Amino acid sequence: MQESAIRDEEIEILLNDLLELYGYDFTNYSKASIKRRINRLYSLDKFPSFAEFRYHLRNDAPYSKRFVEQITVNVTEMFRDPGFYKALREQVFPHLGTYPFIRIWLAGCSTGEEAYSVAIVLKELNLFDKSLLYATDINPEVLEKAEKGMFPLSQMKQYSENYILSGGKHEFSSYYSANYNLAKFDESLRSKMIFSTHNLVSDHSFNQFQLILCRNVLIYFDKDLQAKVFNLFDQSLENLGFLALGTKETLRFSSIASNFRQLNSEKIWRKV
């Protein structure tokens, strides 16, 4: 293993280019992770030098899209952390079920696995018809994938296990049809999803929600940016609404913490 080819100062230069020319602000992302992603892309695309890498980023707009897609992490799973989905099913949705209309925001939804998982839970609780799921991400490319609702068939065994552990009572395979190596999820699940680009760094609140899920996104942000995004979530949540974070993320040290109360051991907070 070589020392990172693209050094810290060069990372700063690239991130400044990205901001200046394309309006994407990654300057408040955690450095170690972004450095690794950029170096990974640099070797993946076999650039001979930093200068050439930078030239492409600056002068080739389609490449800037690839750059943004590759330096962000888009790994996700259906029913990841079954205990979390169990808490949604048993502790969050029963509260939201009393509302005439449920608006949910999945911020940083990536390729949509989480949106489809939530939709399945809502269906099983007979809440789906009065729900609307806003799934947003910084990358238009992952949203296109999310809209298709097709995931690798090879993952279904794992997802099915997760689903059962999360309290799912049905046959998981009843939600998709196998199509070569892909599992195509029931079209009706998509009928209540709205996909849109949204940049947590620069875009504002766009609605009021009863539940916001933003899992494994904040770990990539520095403390200042985390604080900013927590404020955005606070503004976008109705009173008594719920905020769900990733298993290793916490609201505890944020300035909005006093407005929220945590639910048991899961990373779910209720605005009080």
Add this chain to the structure above:
Amino acid sequence: MAESINKSRIDLLVIGGSAGSLEVILKAFPQLTTDLPFAIILVLHRKQNTDTTLIDLLSAKTKITVIEANEKELIKAGCIYVAPADYHLLIENDHTLSLDYSEKVNFSRPCIDITFQTAAETYKDRLACLLMSGASADGVEGLELVKTLQGITAVQDPKTAEVSYMPQKALDKMEVDYIVETDKVFDFINMLAKSSELTA
């Protein structure tokens, strides 16, 4: 251990291990000096969702504080940090910890190479890395970088490791500073502690 006490002081020891490592670590922990002048980070391959049990298991074996690595947490001497299951653990230039849920590397998350690499680039010669028993090649490349950047490199002796593949792979590719006997891991760590104090 035949090697003479290393003259350099370290601020961080990263231990990477896979199959067959945990038992060795559990045996070593009770004999560790309790006033460690550096921090220890453990990156162990394991099944998902066993975090709290692992922390409890390790805590029961030593008076040193054992905690799960939290994102943004500052690495402090005298503490043992455990990489959480299913996240990569990275080290920032300001000596804080970062978690990353990106693709598995070497079929692993946490990946030992990633922690070794980011530790090496940050701590350079104030780092020691120990690669232990395992059936994977994860950690070997990272250990090479640790060496390039003047850190101390060590492997568990493949002769007595439960699974020799991982440490042997490192020995095939590089010359390490220490080959640590399986029942002398505590000795190795205490030796690092002593030399770090001497040169503090």
